[in-house]
Amino acid sequence: MKKVLRIFKENKQFTLFFILGLVVIGVAIFAPQLSPYDPLDAVMTESLQEPSSAHPFGTDKLGRDLLSRVIFGTRTSLIMTLCLVAVIFVIGTFLGVIAGYFGGIVDAVIMRIADMMISFPGLVLAIAIAGMLGPNLVNAVISIAAVSWTKYARLARSMVLKVKKSLYIEAAVVNGTKTWKILLVHVLPNMVTQMVVTAAADIGTMMLELASLSFLGFGATAPTPEWGLMLNEGRTYMAKAPWLMIYPGIAIVICVVVFNMLGDSIRDVLDPRQD
Amino acid sequence: MTKKQVGKRFLQIIIVLFGISFFTFGLTYLSPGDPAEIMLTECGNLPTPELLEQTRHDLGLDQPFLVQYGSWLKGVVTGDMGQSYSFKMPVTDKLVSCFWPTLKMSLLALLMMVIISIPLGILAAVYQNKFPDYFVRGITFVGVSVPSFWLGLILLSIFGVQLRWINVAGGSTDFKSMILPALTLALAMSAKYTRQVRSAVLEELHQDYVTGARMRGIKESVILWKHVLPNVMLPLVTLLGLSLGSLLGGTAVVEIIYNWPGMGNMAVKAISCRDYPLVQGYVLWIAILYMCINLLVDLSYTYLDPRLKEDR
Numbered sequence: 001m002k003k004v005l006r007i008f009k010e011n012k013q014f015t016l017f018f019i020l021g022l023v024v025i026g027v028a029i030f031a032p033q034l035s036p037y038d039p040l041d042a043v044m045t046e047s048l049q050e051p052s053s054a055h056p057f058g059t060d061k062l063g064r065d066l067l068s069r070v071i072f073g074t075r076t077s078l079i080m081t082l083c084l085v086a087v088i089f090v091i092g093t094f095l096g097v098i099a100g101y102f103g104g105i106v107d108a109v110i111m112r113i114a115d116m117m118i119s120f121p122g123l124v125l126a127i128a129i130a131g132m133l134g135p136n137l138v139n140a141v142i143s144i145a146a147v148s149w150t151k152y153a154r155l156a157r158s159m160v161l162k163v164k165k166s167l168y169i170e171a172a173v174v175n176g177t178k179t180w181k182i183l184l185v186h187v188l189p190n191m192v193t194q195m196v197v198t199a200a201a202d203i204g205t206m207m208l209e210l211a212s213l214s215f216l217g218f219g220a221t222a223p224t225p226e227w228g229l230m231l232n233e234g235r236t237y238m239a240k241a242p243w244l245m246i247y248p249g250i251a252i253v254i255c256v257v258v259f260n261m262l263g264d265s266i267r268d269v270l271d272p273r274q275d
Numbered sequence: 276m277t278k279k280q281v282g283k284r285f286l287q288i289i290i291v292l293f294g295i296s297f298f299t300f301g302l303t304y305l306s307p308g309d310p311a312e313i314m315l316t317e318c319g320n321l322p323t324p325e326l327l328e329q330t331r332h333d334l335g336l337d338q339p340f341l342v343q344y345g346s347w348l349k350g351v352v353t354g355d356m357g358q359s360y361s362f363k364m365p366v367t368d369k370l371v372s373c374f375w376p377t378l379k380m381s382l383l384a385l386l387m388m389v390i391i392s393i394p395l396g397i398l399a400a401v402y403q404n405k406f407p408d409y410f411v412r413g414i415t416f417v418g419v420s421v422p423s424f425w426l427g428l429i430l431l432s433i434f435g436v437q438l439r440w441i442n443v444a445g446g447s448t449d450f451k452s453m454i455l456p457a458l459t460l461a462l463a464m465s466a467k468y469t470r471q472v473r474s475a476v477l478e479e480l481h482q483d484y485v486t487g488a489r490m491r492g493i494k495e496s497v498i499l500w501k502h503v504l505p506n507v508m509l510p511l512v513t514l515l516g517l518s519l520g521s522l523l524g525g526t527a528v529v530e531i532i533y534n535w536p537g538m539g540n541m542a543v544k545a546i547s548c549r550d551y552p553l554v555q556g557y558v559l560w561i562a563i564l565y566m567c568i569n570l571l572v573d574l575s576y577t578y579l580d581p582r583l584k585e586d587r
Contacts (some may be wrong), residue, residue: 115287116294121520124542124561126552127527131546132302208422212528213425216543228424235428235532239436249425256420 007269014265020258028075035068039225047243058243059235066243070251072225077255078136081207087145088206089199092152095189097183099153100160111157114150125207130218137210137226139202140219144209148202155198159191193270201263204256211252227252284573285547292559296351299558300344301552311336328361356553361545366556369541374560376448377530377537381522387461388468388518393511395465396472400480401499411469419465427459427532448536456533464518467490475510479503490494509579516572520565 008015027034037055043063051058057066099110117125124142128142163169163186172182213219214228222229227248236246311330331337335346350357356366399411434440434455441452479485480503488498527539534540538557545553 039361112290113294116291116298120291120295120562121523121565123521123527124523124558127542128299128558129302131543132305132549141384151586172549204420208420211422216528216531225469228422231284231425231428237429240434242432245425245432249422249498252422252425253417256422257417260416262422273467 011265013185013261014269017258017262017265021262024255024258025069025078028078031075033074035065035071037068039064039068039072040223041065042093048237050241051243057247058241060241061231061237066230066247069225070148070247072256073227073230073251074250076137076220076224076226077210079139080166080210081203084141084144084148084210085199086154087141088149088202089195091145092149093156093195094151095149096156097160100157101164101179101183101187107157114153117147117150118154120147123212126209126213126224127216127218130213135218135221137214137220137224140210140213143218144206144213148206151202152195156191156195159194159207163190164188175176175228187260188268197263197267197270199262200266201251203263204260207256207259208252211213213215240247281570281574284570285336287305291566292562294508295562296348297344299555300347301340303370303555304340304343308516325345330527335359356559357555359545359550359553361548361550363459369553370538370556370560373536373541376524376535377526377539379448380453380460380530380535380537381519381526383453383457384460384464384516384522385519387457387513388465391461391569392468395467397471397476397499399469400476403477408473411473415466415469418469420461421463421466423459423463424528424532426463427456427495427529430455430459431532452533452535456529456535459529459532464522468514468518471514472507472511475505475507475514479507509576512575512579513572514569516575518546519568523561523564563572 008018037163046055046059046063047061049059049063055065055067057070059065060069063208076254095110095114099107117132125147126143129138131190133139133142169182171185188210210219211226211228211231214226215232217229217232220226220229222233230248231245234241234248237244309327309331311334319531320504335343338346347357354367356370359366359369395411395415399408402408417491435442441455485498485503489495514564523538525553526544528534529535530540531538531543538561542557543556544550545557
């Protein structure tokens with residue numbers, strides 16, 4: 001406990017963004033309590049109202065309160081982004097560890113597929129996959145995961161290759177330790193820090209990619225409160241109702257900045273060797 | 276690169292293209308929705324079971340997957356990527372007509388990005404941990420967090436709606452209407468590139484020969500322009516090549532916002548109406564472009580770095 005407190009005290013930047021990150025997560029969790037209205041509640045008589053004391057961020061075409069939608073958007077974005085990062089992390093690490101540890105044909109097949117994915121602009125393929133599977137948030141997560149796992153696989157593989165040569169792994173093999181136990185007990189703990197650092201730094205980027213897909217119409221579907229989708233819906237009323245594209249955009253930027261900075265400071269805390 | 280290496284790379288490219296094409300073809304095969312039905316509905320016909328059967332037969336959809344893939348691949352090799360359902364024209368023609376506007380815009384964006392990023396990156400590196408560095412790093416930090424579609428919307432509302440400098444409806448491909456989309460792309464990309472320029476210059480500035488030159492009393496400006504910058508060119512060209520790749524991928528969002536008649540715009544429309552041949556053609560075409568750019572970047576090393584010319 002004392003050690004944790006010292007980390008917070010010594011790393012001011014980390015502490016600040018850790019708290020801000022908690023605030024964002026708090027907004028997502030307590031969205032129903034924080035938002036003044038139901039984000040899906042359409043009141044047609046109040047459509048496209050300017051920001052006022054009743055509706056601080058104004059209302060959209062269907063008369064839904066924008067502030068409530070932005071708050072609930074935090075929930076959508078955060079849940080989907082964390083799922084996405086978790087999926088990529090697990091799949092990428094798993095494939096990378098297997099490729100690195102077993103080598104041979106397994107390695108060749110996995111890494112050639114990874115090469116194929118990497119030698120290609122990711123978003124194009126993600127758009128194609130998401131569009132073909134049909135637009136919804138789960139498919140958006142699947143499509144981005146399908147093109148992003150390669151980074152983790154490569155990282156995990158290179159670290160396994162390094163660890164594999166150490167004497168204690170050899171000793172474990174000679175002792176007759178089961179392979180899965182070697183991987184879990186001796187290999188994984190040696191690389192998990194580096195992997196977590198990478199994953200934390202990726203949260204912001206992944207959030208942006210998900211929002212892009214939703215903006216293009218290949219992610220969240222109406223009436224889900226999602227920032228990218230809200231911007232897409234709002235852009236028709238650019239001249240009449242500029243608030244529809246200002247607030248969701250600001251929400252995205254704030255969230256991504258917080259998670260990017262948090263990712264950077266986590267790296268500084270866990271891995272002080274790097275600049 | 277030696278001839279042997281180039282040959283190896285070509286083989287690799289062909290294998291990757293093969294994989295990508297197989298993957299996209301499989302994807303369209305697995306995805307829900309019947310192309311024959313979509314095509315008929317697009318044409319305004321009421322899809323009766325007999326008509327559906329007939330269309331499926333005409334399109335070769337009743338054949339096994341591998342046969343379909345094989346005949347498509349055979350067409351691709353001869354430059355025939357099939358017929359687009361929604362545009363009612365050969366996929367190849369549609370791709371070519373959409374390619375030029377995208378290329379024009381991407382190149383302008385690339386130029387703008389270089390003009391913005393390289394001076395800023397060098398400035399930040401030279402004044403490391405002083406005010407200019409903090410300033411540039413601050414801007415780039417916010418820059419990487421701003422989604423390009425939001426940036427595009429903001430620019431469009433300022434210059435299109437408020438100032439009325441450009442036509443909001445879009446659709447034309449003259450130079451004037453190209454500036455804003457290119458600027459949006461350039462700004463979105465330059466945050467990342469500026470950081471990369473900064474770290475490349477910094478790495479070079481910490482080399483021993485720079486310290487040596489300083490000790491001999493050579494002016495800082497001479498060190499920077501005559502020694503450091505020529506050496507930095509190599510990583511910068513690599514990064515620029517990679518940027519062009521992501522530019523091609525990132526155009527979709529910007530083209531949609533400004534209604535620019537390019538490939539990204541076309542692809543999004545094609546995917547929305549499940550125009551499978553066009554989507555397959557688009558993905559394959561981007562893959563070919565991307566890999567050719569990467570190959571050119573690698574080849575340019577030989578000219579930028581004479582050490583690589585030696586055959587080893």
